[in-house]
Amino acid sequence: MTELKGACVIGQSGGPTSVINASAYGVIRTALDSNVITKVYGAEHGIKGVLNDRLFDMDAEDAKELELLKYTPSSALGSCRYKMKDPDVDDTDYRRILEVFRKHDVRYFFYNGGNDSMDTCNKISKYMQKVGYECRVMGVPKTIDNDLFGTDHCPGYASAAKYIATSCMEVYQDARVYDTGMICIIEIMGRHAGWLTAAAALASEYGAGPDLIYLPETDFDMDLFLADVERVYRETGNCMVAVSEGIHYADGSFVSEAKTSATDGFGHAQLGGLAALLANIVKERTGAKVRGIELSLLQRCGAHLASETDIEEAYMAGKAAVENAVAGITDKMVAFERDTVDGHYVCRTKLLGLTEVANFEKKVPLAWINADHNGVTHDFIDYALPLIQGEPPLPKEDSLPRFARLKKVLAE
Numbered sequence: 001m002t003e004l005k006g007a008c009v010i011g012q013s014g015g016p017t018s019v020i021n022a023s024a025y026g027v028i029r030t031a032l033d034s035n036v037i038t039k040v041y042g043a044e045h046g047i048k049g050v051l052n053d054r055l056f057d058m059d060a061e062d063a064k065e066l067e068l069l070k071y072t073p074s075s076a077l078g079s080c081r082y083k084m085k086d087p088d089v090d091d092t093d094y095r096r097i098l099e100v101f102r103k104h105d106v107r108y109f110f111y112n113g114g115n116d117s118m119d120t121c122n123k124i125s126k127y128m129q130k131v132g133y134e135c136r137v138m139g140v141p142k143t144i145d146n147d148l149f150g151t152d153h154c155p156g157y158a159s160a161a162k163y164i165a166t167s168c169m170e171v172y173q174d175a176r177v178y179d180t181g182m183i184c185i186i187e188i189m190g191r192h193a194g195w196l197t198a199a200a201a202l203a204s205e206y207g208a209g210p211d212l213i214y215l216p217e218t219d220f221d222m223d224l225f226l227a228d229v230e231r232v233y234r235e236t237g238n239c240m241v242a243v244s245e246g247i248h249y250a251d252g253s254f255v256s257e258a259k260t261s262a263t264d265g266f267g268h269a270q271l272g273g274l275a276a277l278l279a280n281i282v283k284e285r286t287g288a289k290v291r292g293i294e295l296s297l298l299q300r301c302g303a304h305l306a307s308e309t310d311i312e313e314a315y316m317a318g319k320a321a322v323e324n325a326v327a328g329i330t331d332k333m334v335a336f337e338r339d340t341v342d343g344h345y346v347c348r349t350k351l352l353g354l355t356e357v358a359n360f361e362k363k364v365p366l367a368w369i370n371a372d373h374n375g376v377t378h379d380f381i382d383y384a385l386p387l388i389q390g391e392p393p394l395p396k397e398d399s400l401p402r403f404a405r406l407k408k409v410l411a412e
Contacts, residue, residue, distance in 0.1 A: 026318020
């Protein structure tokens, strides 16, 4: 291995999670402790911070505040949704990144995000190799959607899954207090992959969750949906439904009425409003009392219900990225693989090529969806349950969360 001395940059991208800052802390703390990384910078709003030469000097931060990142939700450095062009078509951004890297002697670049972020990471890595600038590039996984290719699961997913399961169990109690029944429809994030919505089954496993679960991995049929709801309501007097925001008809069109409302920086439809839409249809059909609930941003920032397993694995991913880069490895993403040792769940890191991961989506296996396409099998429970374990020692101040307060001193 050739020792490479120089500064590093850590950037965060895409939608935030409850534990993305734990990964950032894994990168920052390990980099600060390294004897070859000379400076540690945090990019303001992801790759946009690099392009704008707005880098925070992480060496200037208080060590105790940095440690609080493990328990602080959302993206402390700021995020973005910015799609970089193919460098063979337009290399303007890449030349600017190289200019900023040279200015600050950046020789290590860590990008923390999901599918699109890994695409950005991959493009930058390949460009640096092409122009002969030695810079070790590592992707650090993040996504509540749990849809990154090649990894058993993603940091952020478990905490969101725990929030969803817990919220469903709480709503279940509330929805059954009156002597008249209720139909409750809960909309959960997930455009093309149903991992988050499937997490509602954890609540059902413990006797207080949805009767019906619909994922985007299979086509949605409104008539069958209404028949399912009517059957459960007729038999029990109540019905709870969990639906993914991305459920779609056989022709591929989203059920959500908001499917054309807006797109993000990568051209993805911004979904929402599905619970209200379905609630109106069900109310007209059944005449029952119906509530539509959209968990929205709550499910990805609910750090008060974070999984300790998720926090520690997120930190581990950031730490592994730095350790592997310092050891001479580049052009990879840190991934997870699971094992069972003496009957207990164990998670280990592995490395995947960025080209393998970029822009590929991992979906819930069809074998884990029941024959009627309105629920999941116990295989999913066995998969998800170990991930949500553990109660982290959340710092409090006057009984409220004590989140990290960074100075964010800009590098000169």
